[in-house]
Amino acid sequence: MHALKLESTILAAVAVSLACAADSGTSSFDYIVVGAGTAGNVVANRLSQDPKISVAVIDPGADWRGNPNVTNPMAWLDNIGSLTDWAYPTVPQVNASNRVIAFAAGKGIGGSSLINGMAYIRGDKAQFDAWGRLGNPGWNWDTMLRYYKKVEKIFPPTPAQMRVGASIEPQYHGTSGELHVAFGPMLENGTLHDTLRSSWAVMEEGVNQDLNSGTTKGFSVWPQTLDPEENKRWDSATAFYWPIQSRRNLKHLNGTVSKLLWKTTNGPSGAEVAGVEYFDPDGRRRTAKARKEVIISAGALRTPLILERSGIGNPRLLNQKGVKVVVDLPAVGENLMDQPLSSLFYNTSANIKGYTSYATFVTAADIYGTNVDKVAKDTKAKLGQWARQLAQSSLGGLNASALEHIFEIQHEVIFEKHATLAEIISGTLGGKIGSTYWDLMPFGRGSVHMSSVDNLNAPVIDPMYFSLDFDLATQVETGKIAAEFWTTSPAQTVITGQFAPDATVLPPRATDEQWKKYVQDSSSSVSHMIGTAPMMARELGGVVDPELKVYGTKNVRVVDASVLPMQFSGHPTATIYAVADRASDVILGRLN
Numbered sequence: 001m002h003a004l005k006l007e008s009t010i011l012a013a014v015a016v017s018l019a020c021a022a023d024s025g026t027s028s029f030d031y032i033v034v035g036a037g038t039a040g041n042v043v044a045n046r047l048s049q050d051p052k053i054s055v056a057v058i059d060p061g062a063d064w065r066g067n068p069n070v071t072n073p074m075a076w077l078d079n080i081g082s083l084t085d086w087a088y089p090t091v092p093q094v095n096a097s098n099r100v101i102a103f104a105a106g107k108g109i110g111g112s113s114l115i116n117g118m119a120y121i122r123g124d125k126a127q128f129d130a131w132g133r134l135g136n137p138g139w140n141w142d143t144m145l146r147y148y149k150k151v152e153k154i155f156p157p158t159p160a161q162m163r164v165g166a167s168i169e170p171q172y173h174g175t176s177g178e179l180h181v182a183f184g185p186m187l188e189n190g191t192l193h194d195t196l197r198s199s200w201a202v203m204e205e206g207v208n209q210d211l212n213s214g215t216t217k218g219f220s221v222w223p224q225t226l227d228p229e230e231n232k233r234w235d236s237a238t239a240f241y242w243p244i245q246s247r248r249n250l251k252h253l254n255g256t257v258s259k260l261l262w263k264t265t266n267g268p269s270g271a272e273v274a275g276v277e278y279f280d281p282d283g284r285r286r287t288a289k290a291r292k293e294v295i296i297s298a299g300a301l302r303t304p305l306i307l308e309r310s311g312i313g314n315p316r317l318l319n320q321k322g323v324k325v326v327v328d329l330p331a332v333g334e335n336l337m338d339q340p341l342s343s344l345f346y347n348t349s350a351n352i353k354g355y356t357s358y359a360t361f362v363t364a365a366d367i368y369g370t371n372v373d374k375v376a377k378d379t380k381a382k383l384g385q386w387a388r389q390l391a392q393s394s395l396g397g398l399n400a401s402a403l404e405h406i407f408e409i410q411h412e413v414i415f416e417k418h419a420t421l422a423e424i425i426s427g428t429l430g431g432k433i434g435s436t437y438w439d440l441m442p443f444g445r446g447s448v449h450m451s452s453v454d455n456l457n458a459p460v461i462d463p464m465y466f467s468l469d470f471d472l473a474t475q476v477e478t479g480k481i482a483a484e485f486w487t488t489s490p491a492q493t494v495i496t497g498q499f500a501p502d503a504t505v506l507p508p509r510a511t512d513e514q515w516k517k518y519v520q521d522s523s524s525s526v527s528h529m530i531g532t533a534p535m536m537a538r539e540l541g542g543v544v545d546p547e548l549k550v551y552g553t554k555n556v557r558v559v560d561a562s563v564l565p566m567q568f569s570g571h572p573t574a575t576i577y578a579v580a581d582r583a584s585d586v587i588l589g590r591l592n
Contacts, residue, residue, distance in 0.1 A: 027253070028289040029056040031587075032276055033297055034257045034306065036061060037111020038573060039560040039580035040297030041241040042151070045178075046584030048250040055249060056288055057241075058278050060256040061108035065242070070114050073184060073226045073233050079115035080104050088301060088461055090525075095466040096340070097521045103338075103461060104527045105301055109252075110237035112299065113573060116527070118224035118233060120181045121359070122148060123570035125214035126417035127441075130409050134565050135537025136546045138591075141214055147578035148212070149174035155182035155228050164193040165221040165358070169210040178243070179577055180227045180234040187221065192352050192494075196426050199491035203484070205360055216361040216420045216569045225573060236577075253288060255280045258456060260294060260310035260556065261287065262326060271312075271326050272554040293555040293587065297580075300529040300562040301459055304333035305450040307533065307543075307558075312550060313449075314397050321453050327552035331541040334397040335534050336446040337567050338463045341526040342475060342519050344482050344506075345434035346495040357427035361420035361440075361569055367477045376415040379470055383407040383443075386468050390445050393464070397447065402540045407443060410566060414441055420569040422478040426485065432499050435482040438526050440569045442471040448532055463529075466520060475523070476515040528572050533562035547586050559583040 033044045036059035048055040064070045069078040081087050086105040092098045106112035125141040132140050152174035157166035166183040173181070197207060200219040208218035225234045232238075244250065255278040263272045275289035296303050307313055311326030313333065318325050368375045387404035413419045424437040446463035450456065466472040486495055498506075506518050536542030538551045544563050550556045559580050561572050568575070585591050 027056065027251070028275075028291065029054045029251070030290070030292045031055045032288055032290045032294045033057045034276065034294065035059055035111065035297035035299065035302070035560065036109045036237065036241060036252065037106065037297060037299055037560065038113045038236045038576045039583075040295075041110070041236040041239075042577060042580035043295055043297060043559055043584050043587075044250060045240040045244055046581065047587065048244065048247050051247070051249050053249060054251075056251045056253055058253045058255055058257050058276065058288065059109060060254065060281075061106075061111070064108045064110070064114055065238075070108075070235070071232050073118060073224065073231065074186065076115060076117055076233070084108050084115050086301075086457075088459060090461045090463060093463070093465050095464070095472070095520065096523055099521075101463075101465075101525055103301065103525050103529065105299060109241065110235040112527070113225070113235040114233075114237075116573060117571070118226055118573075119571040120212070120223045120225050120574050121216065121570040122212045122214075122574045123568035124216055124417075124419040126413045126419045127566060127568040130413050130566055131535070133409055134406065134535075135540060135542060136535055136565070138546060139535070143582070144575070144578050145172070145214070147581045148574060149177070151177040151179045151577050151581050152181050153177045153179060154223070155180065157183045161187045165197065165207075166223075167209045167221070168223070169213055172210055172213045178239040179225060180239065181223050182226055182228040183221065183223050184226060185228055185231050192427065193221070193358065195490050195494060196358050199485055199488045200360055202488050203481075205362065205366070208361070211359070211361065212574075217363060219358065219360045222359050253278065253286075255286060256456060257298070257306055258309060259306065262311075267554065270552050270554040271556075273556050290555070293557060295557045295559050295583075295587070297558075297560045299560050300336070300532045301448050301461065302456065303558055303560055303562045304448055304532045305456050305459055307332050307550070308450045309453055309456065312552070314395065316395055317449060321450065323453060327550070329543060329551055330397045331534070332397075332543055333449045333532050334394050334445065334447050335531040335541060336448050336461070336463055336529060337442065337444075337531040338446070338465075338529045339438040339440060339442065339526045339567065340463075340465045340475065340523040341436055341438045342479055342523045343434060343436045343500070344479065344486070345429070345432040345499045346486060347497045347499050348428070348431075348433040348494050349496050350433070350494040352428050352433070352494070357425055360424045360426065362422050362424065362478070362481065363418050364414050364421045365418070367421055367474060367481065372415070376411070379415070380408075380411055382470070383411060386443055390464075390467070394447065398445070398541055399539075403445075406536075406540060406566075410441060410443065413566075421474060422481075423569070424478065424482050424485070426482075426491075433495060434499070435485065437478045437482050439471055439474040439478065441567045442468070442474075444468045444471050445531075463525070465523065472516060472519065475519050476512065479515060479519065528567070530561045530564040530567065530572060533558045534565040535563040536565045548583050557583070557587065
């Protein structure tokens with residue numbers, strides 16, 4: 001019965017998508033937004049608020065409002081590898097046991113906000129203040145906080161939720177935005193909170209009353225992008241698109257954008273886009289004209305492909321693929337940053353109920369203890385070497401001296417500003433108990449590029465996991481903290497034995513080499529991909545300027561996770577919403 005219901009839901013979704021397809025070969029709009037994902041729906045919403053402005057959103061995805069795996073907050077893991085997930089494979093990871101690793105990315109109207117874990121966690125103040133030092137005046141924590149609050153509608157925790165750890169500081173939250181943010185209803189029945197909090201206290205990690213205040217350090221219960229009254233995921237389409245889809249000046253075109261179309265003559269202000277080429281669900285070639293701008297919001301894994309297919313990118317790659325160079329911008333598709341995830345799970349005899357996942361954020365000092373000063377010094381001495389290594393592997397896409405400068409800023413954020421360096425989630429999954437954890441700010445950089453001009457659905461993704469020794473060491477040392485936690489009372493009292501990995505793979509007194517092998521053999525992606533069209537100074541390897549306009553173009557912008565220039569101690573969704581809202585003000589000339 002469930003399978004039949006899901007099948008009918010899928011058919012209905014396809015039907016709605018086909019109904020949204022363009023009626024004719026060519027249409028004309030003021031603005032074209034490429035991608036109805038986390039960011040694109042915000043931009044389309046804001047631009048179409050003025051009835052005099054016409055907006056088209058082009059996306060190949062379906063309408064999943066009737067899919068219970070999407071709407072039910074407790075079923076989100078069922079989306080991984082399903083019809084709602086692009087499930088892109090990486091190339092074999094040389095430093096991760098030569099494994100191919102799946103990258104989850106949402107496939108539908110709403111993008112990755114349809115399938116993510118709904119965590120609403122922003123990051124540390126110092127990380128966003130660093131954006132300005134990368135060539136982005138006006139971008140900092142204070143600016144971001146205004147937009148975080150503007151798009152948010154917070155539901156304060158109930159008394160029952162507060163008794164099991166939920167808390168906020170109201171001055172950091174908005175109350176009238178479209179994005180519903182709340183603590184899950186299942187939290188009220190949680191029985192694990194006190195045990196975990198007490199064990200982290202023994203390990204000298206205190207409680208963070210609001211990890212969205214610009215400081216993530218400590219143990220906390222995080223809010224999610226959901227509506228607590230309906231117990232429903234509140235994705236980008238639910239918040240920003242479906243409520244306004246009937247606007248007469250807003251049109252959804254169901255299709256896959258293949259490239260930008262350029263005017264035959266381009267002026268001194270840069271290449272001028274005339275519109276886009278896309279293919280409808282039947283494979284027919286269509287065009288849409290843009291009178292003002294094209295805003296690419298296709299995500300960190302697809303935006304670079306559209307730019308490259310359009311002649312914007314590394315000339316060496318474009319020439320190999322037979323694409324005429326329009327803008328020489330070698331960093332397109334480079335600077336791919338993701339956070340590899342590792343896990344430790346144990347058997348438990350405890351009867352654990354309700355919401356059971358809690359986050360602990362730790363700094364470099366927590367991870368490296370009394371050795372932290374030596375680690376900081378040794379790490380700084382390697383920045384130039386790492387920059388040269390990564391630049392050499394980028395086929396000219398990255399500049400070593402520029403990358404070393406970026407690394408110096410990142411090093412300062414980690415070791416002098418004390419931004420948190422790792423996240424450890426403790427809780428239950430499938431009847432087991434344990435931790436998942438990851439390095440929040442790896443220095444490693446990978447890439448994503450088109451495989452061919454004919455296939456935008458097959459990017460060549462290489463995150464280059466653990467290509468730098470510091471990233472592997474941080475992952476290992478964080479794992480040791482997670483393992484120590486489960487030997488600390490009272491957490492120790494709820495486990496009955498090692499489950500995954502078993503003691504033959506990772507014994508209780510595992511050596512560093514055993515830890516490294518385990519991490520390399522088992523790590524996966526946490527799906528926090530950013531940076532492939534970064535907002536940075538062009539000489540640093542930037543692809544877009546502080547107004548999110550693509551360098552060398554007159555009227556093309558990028559607004560999605562690809563513009564985020566540095567990893568941060570949060571989950572990308574909250575920041576993508578805020579960036580998209582501020583970008584809309586930039587486009588409309590509304591900044592103060």
